[in-house]
Amino acid sequence: MSQTKDYRVSHLDALEAESIFVMREVMAEFERPVLLFSGGKDSIVMLRLAEKAFAPGRIPFPVMHVDTGHNFAEVLDYRDRRVAALGLNLVVASVQEAIDTGLVRELPDGTRNRIQTPVLLAAVEKYRFDALFGGARRDEEKARAKERMFSFRDEFGQWDPKNQRPELWALYNGRHHPGESIRVFPLSNWTELDIWHYIAKEQIPLPSIYYAHDREVVERGGMFYAVNEFIQLRDGESSQVRRVRYRTVGDASQTAAVLSEADTVEKVIDEVAATRITERGATRGDDKVSEAAMEDRKREGYF
Amino acid sequence: MSQAVLEPGAAFERNMDLLRFATAGSVDDGKSTLIGRLLYDTKTIFEDQLEAVEAASASRGDEYTNLALLTDGLRAEREQGITIDVAYRYFATPRRKFIIADTPGHIQYTRNMVTGASTADLALILVDARKGLVEQSRRHAFLTSLLRVPHLVLCVNKMDLVDWDQKVFEQIADEFTAFAAKLDVPDLTIIPISALNGDNIASRSEASPWYEGPSLLHHLEHVHIASDRNLVDVRFPVQYVIRPQSTTVTDYRGYAGQVASGVLKPGDEVLVLPSGLTSTIAGIDTATGPVDQAFPPMSVTIRLNDEIDISRGDMICRPHNAPAVAQDVEAMVCWMDESAPLRVGAKYTIKHTTRTARTVVRGLQYRLDVNTLHRDDAADGLALNEIGRVRLRTTVPLLADEYRRNRTTGGFILIDESTNRTVAAGMIIEAS
Incomplete structure (x- = not known):
């Protein structure tokens, strides 16, 4: 926090204070909160805010990873190191396990974004989580622009955009009946650039794939996908080694890299500030399905 | 273009x-x-x-x-x-x-x-x-x-x-x-x-x-x-008490919250409501270390020099500048629920700062026509999107200011106790 005589508060300080307030509200008013932690940059920032909200105590809730099984090794490694360093309890909700037990069925195209929703909901039910912190931001996507800080979900985990509670001042209504839950989005008011400025300011380490590196990729529809166990070359395709970085980290079979020379946080900030394509538009095959893809997934219980 | x-x-x-x-x-x-x-x-x-x-x-x-x-x-x-x-x-x-x-x-x-x-x-x-x-x-x-x-x-x-x-x-x-x-x-x-x-x-x-x-x-x-921002009236609604149960941090007791108004400094004499006990600020902590002052909208953790019983919903303020400790509240409310109107005699949950209580609507003075500003004294309820002046009685005291003086300690919401929906926004005119 900056401390000056004129009581100035920078936008990052104001955003941080708001997010910390939201996290403390949840801890004070819910029985069993959990923080969704994927090892992606937004959830990493969220975890840092949780550390700050409860210092000098430990983060007083577990973290959960909905594991599609399609992971970047660097990210899984980062997840495990962070969880160990903070002494947190990690719950892994495994999509592979859910496929093996028949809870969900693998889709013909092999993508797992859509089928992770029932896996998430089953874990919520199993552990009786009543508040789930998610790292979604309103600037990401237009269905998210209408999301509340406290997003009410019925007993099926569904989002009904017409039936959300008005949010006035900083008075968040988290009341719910047994079986219902609240998704909480402490980063609602942050933008991609805010996240990066904060990572720089707080010197938060990230998985290496967020910074420019050489990688074997294949170009599909203007996007660069890493060639790995999840993405194999199709007939007529050829791979190439390019200097890339990831702007978002999701399912490894769905997330594309962008060409980049930005190998430091400062360079990434320059790049993000100058970029002309949205984060999800540049990197997420899953959001390109239809104009209302995110709206539909949220209604089903996705974040 | x-x-x-x-x-x-x-x-x-x-x-x-x-x-x-x-x-x-x-x-x-x-x-x-x-x-x-x-x-x-x-x-x-x-x-x-x-x-x-x-x-x-x-x-x-x-x-x-x-x-x-x-x-x-x-x-x-x-x-x-x-x-x-x-x-x-x-x-x-x-x-x-x-x-x-x-x-x-x-x-x-x-x-x-x-x-x-x-x-x-x-x-x-x-x-x-x-x-x-x-x-x-x-x-x-x-x-x-x-x-x-x-x-x-x-x-x-x-x-x-x-x-x-x-x-x-x-x-x-x-x-x-x-x-x-x-x-x-x-x-x-x-x-x-x-x-x-x-x-x-x-x-x-x-x-x-x-x-x-x-x-x-x-x-x-x-x-x-x-x-x-109101930098005059010190108001710090206690959100959460931080008491780490660990071997590395012992005897720590801090009151976490976001400064609603005013400026707090270590050494300041403070009054804690509703108990009425006083103490002095021992320190103001953040995760990155202590700070020499806190003001809105900072989220901080305050330590006091005396061991007094403080919990969520209490308010830290100054001995000679305190909010009302009030169970009777006059307020303008905007009704936000389509399923049922506000009725005199109905009971709701009221959420005000970090404090939650139950409340009953004792009276509806008038409904205000937001287009003409005409006051209808004969109104017996408020439907969706209607605004009126009400009198509320709460089960426990609120630590409240007039909304015109303090938007954080003067605003509240009402929650329907059966549906859990947020049904009204309220702005306090007078609390006693």
């Missing part, structure tokens, strides 16, 4: 400040176009978004790129051509980060305007230059003053369609100024614009040589908001 005038670039200061504003307008006033224009002129819109909008405009047969489509979020809205809920938008200039609460203007959505205005530093109201002030413009101005938004901007839009006639602008400006004088509007700015063409948005337009005020963006960037 005019040339975008602002380079984003990494030159953005990390120390820019934050301005939250709410926009309101009738359906056809061009509000979505204005927001689209602000996003476009500040280079917040990305190529893929612009391409999507250009394609959508073309398929609708629009003659120009319809910037309004940028902000229409949900499928139901696109199909009906309306906005059904508050949407939040973000943009930044080198001086400031902006959060827009974009609220629909339909008559049935007073609820959304109140929601958006509750956290706003500034409200932006649009009128169509051809139509002048309409009922909704007055209602929006009234709600802005009811919610005590410190700054108000009236944009007279579609000036191109009245040939930038200065007389048209001045007539609307005079009429609005006269109306605003009856309200509590501390700061009013009126700007002639064309959102469609970008005139007087990012820079002053040659189309209006007679207009000597700032462009909209210049005003948004420079309007002085730092003094809007």
Whole structure:
């Protein structure tokens, strides 16, 4: 926090204070909160805010990873190191396990974004989580622009955009009946650039794939996908080694890299500030399905 | 489309400040176009978004790129051509980060305007230059003053369609100024614009040589908001008690919360309510170390020199400057629930600062017509989007200030105890 005589508060300080307030509200008013932690940059920032909200105590809730099984090794490694360093309890909700037990069925195209929703909901039910912190931001996507800080979900985990509670001042209504839950989005008011400025300011380490590196990729529809166990070359395709970085980290079979020379946080900030394509538009095959893809997934219980 | 005038670039200061504003307008006033224009002129819109909008405009047969489509979020809205809920938008200039609460203007959505205005530093109201002030413009101005938004901007839009006639602008400006004088509007700015063409948005337009005020963006960037905070009355609602149970940190007891108003410093004598006990501040902690003062909107953890029993919902203030400890509250409420009206005698949960209690509606003095400001003393309830003055009795005391003095310790919500829905927003007039 900056401390000056004129009581100035920078936008990052104001955003941080708001997010910390939201996290403390949840801890004070819910029985069993959990923080969704994927090892992606937004959830990493969220975890840092949780550390700050409860210092000098430990983060007083577990973290959960909905594991599609399609992971970047660097990210899984980062997840495990962070969880160990903070002494947190990690719950892994495994999509592979859910496929093996028949809870969900693998889709013909092999993508797992859509089928992770029932896996998430089953874990919520199993552990009786009543508040789930998610790292979604309103600037990401237009269905998210209408999301509340406290997003009410019925007993099926569904989002009904017409039936959300008005949010006035900083008075968040988290009341719910047994079986219902609240998704909480402490980063609602942050933008991609805010996240990066904060990572720089707080010197938060990230998985290496967020910074420019050489990688074997294949170009599909203007996007660069890493060639790995999840993405194999199709007939007529050829791979190439390019200097890339990831702007978002999701399912490894769905997330594309962008060409980049930005190998430091400062360079990434320059790049993000100058970029002309949205984060999800540049990197997420899953959001390109239809104009209302995110709206539909949220209604089903996705974040 | 005019040339975008602002380079984003990494030159953005990390120390820019934050301005939250709410926009309101009738359906056809061009509000979505204005927001689209602000996003476009500040280079917040990305190529893929612009391409999507250009394609959508073309398929609708629009003659120009319809910037309004940028902000229409949900499928139901696109199909009906309306906005059904508050949407939040973000943009930044080198001086400031902006959060827009974009609220629909339909008559049935007073609820959304109140929601958006509750956290706003500034409200932006649009009128169509051809139509002048309409009922909704007055209602929006009234709600802005009811919610005590410190700054108000009236944009007279579609000036191109009245040939930038200065007389048209001045007539609307005079009429609005006269109306605003009856309200509590501390700061009013009126700007002639064309959102469609970008005139007087990012820079002053040659189309209006007679207009000597700032462009909209210049005003948004420079309007002085730092003094809007109440730095006088110390109010620290305790949110959560931090007592680590660990071997490395022992005997730590800190009261976590966000400063609602005032400035707190180590050594200050404090009064804790409702217990009435006093102590002094031993230290003010953040995760990155102690600080020498705390002021709004900082989230901090306060330690006191005396071991007194303090829990969530208590308030730390100063011995000679304290809120009322009150179970009887007079307030204006805006009813937000469509399923059942507010009734005298009904019981609700009340959430005020970090304190939650039960309350009963003891009386309804009047219902206010938000268009005429007429008071109807005969009203026996408040339906969705209706506003009235009520008397409440709470089960436990609230630690409350008048809303006009303190938006954080003067505002509350009511929650229906069976549905758990947020059914009302309240602004305290008097607490005793």
